[in-house]
Amino acid sequence: MPGPDDAALSTLQPALVVASFGRDLQVELPDGSVRLARPANRRLRCLCGDSVDAERIKGDWVVRHIQPRREVFYRQDKRDGKRPVAANVDTLLVLASPEPGCSAEQVDRYLAIAELNGLRPVLLRGKADLPDAAFDAMLAEFNALGYSSLSVAADQPDSLAPLRHQLGQARSVLCGLSGAGKSTLFNALIPNAAQRTSSLSAASGEGRHTTTTTLLHQLDGGGWLVDSPGVRDIRLWPMPAGELIRGFRDLLAHENDCRFADCSHRHEPGCAVRNAVDAGSISSRRYASFCDLADRLAGQLPP
Ligand SMILES: Nc1nc2c(ncn2[C@@H]2O[C@H](COP(=O)(O)OP(=O)(O)OP(=O)(O)O)[C@@H](O)[C@H]2O)c(=O)[nH]1
Ligand SMILES: [Zn+2]
Known part of the structure; x- marks a missing residue:
């Protein structure tokens, strides 16, 4: 005979964490609706990208359980050495542009970050509207190592189609040097990104969240892009x-x-x-x- 616990269990719903800001979360439910939620206790450290089980208690959504993670994406952190950013990410988009430039050694580092995080790296030759044969020759070295690359120009929507296609259902992080064109590309891929970030900080009532929030944005083609302040200038953590x-x-x-x-x-x-x-x-x-x-x-x- 079903007991009171069974009744509680039956209200659990699978959900995807699509935003995390401190202990506050946004979860997407199977019907596509997005709700504010909190973990049930302090031991549950939810990350953006986590698959969770959540239930509604007196109008509030509470996360009860985190499904096992495929992987966790880390970045360097001054205090803790390395810090988890998001869960179940699978692709690192490395944006390298001839203006302001990006050395082969810098590309090596981004690729190492991808490999060490278990992510598939995709090199993006940014600002494709600016020709630069020497820069392209530098990137060709990485193609020879087996890394794929795509050319993108933020204001040429056609140039983004192969990227959207390649991202498919992937969950990606975009990184690159300052000025490479990350924000511009991000906005071209996800037109409502800035709007979502500001409405989130309004909903949570605290403007500071915009600087600590990690968000998962869905692309038209079905893939996801992680937006987190710390990953745009990502570095490796100390290691032997x-x-x-x-x-x-x-x-x-x-x-x-x-x-x-x-x-x-x-x-x-x-x-x-x-x-x-x-x-x-x-x-x-x-x-x-x-x-x-x-x-x-x-x-x-x-x-
Ligand atoms: N020609 C050209 N310029 C671009 C392209 N994408 C971005 N830019 C320009 O490059 C400059 C830097 O772009 P951002 O998107 O701010 O670069 P970012 O990587 O986000 O820079 P940070 O915020 O410093 O990390 C801006 O002046 C953009 O207009 C592009 O595809 N082609
Ligand atoms: Zn050796």
Whole structure:
């Protein structure tokens, strides 16, 4: 015979966390409606992108349970080392534009962030209306490593169609250097984004939320884009070289052949990574970039 607990269980609804600002949340219910919600207790640390079970109690929505996460997207945080930004994200869009420019080493870092977070990186050659052969040649190096790229011009809607198509149902984070055109591209992809952010801070009654809010915006084609103040200028968190190499797929491919399991790939004899650099199968630029980043993350060079 059903007891009182069964009655409570039956009111639980699956929901998607589409905004988080501190402990306050917005959840999207199966009927497409979006409601303000709070976690049932302090132990439930909901992230934007979480699939949850929520129920309505006296008019308020309460999150009872977080479904297991496929992955958590982290960014560097001065205080805690690394900080979770969103759950169940799968794609990192790396916007690199000839104006103001973006070095190959900076692209290496963004790609490493993607690889280390388990995200599929997609390189976006921004400001496609500005031709720059040298810049395109720089990006071609990454295509040769197996990374896909797309050209986008924010004010040419046709140029965004392949991106929308590629994003499909993906949940993506957009990053890139200051001035690369992230805001412009974001607004071109999600015309009502700014409006949603301001209506959210009005609904919660606190303007400060606009600087701490993480939002999930749905694209026309079905994909999702994460909007979070901290991810636009994302950096890697401190980690040892043995972990960093997972961010460099061309180096990682040789790592198993190093003589020592804990090889730092810097000075050890029998290092398969350095041998591959000498043989020309790993580019010396990529190897130097890895060493430089390893030193910075180990605190031996300024970040
Ligand atoms: N030619 C051209 N200019 C663009 C394009 N997209 C953006 N811009 C210009 O590039 C400049 C920077 O664009 P933003 O969108 O503010 O760049 P951002 O990456 O958000 O910059 P931050 O807020 O500093 O991180 C602006 O002057 C834009 O008008 C584009 O596709 N083509
Ligand atoms: Zn090695």
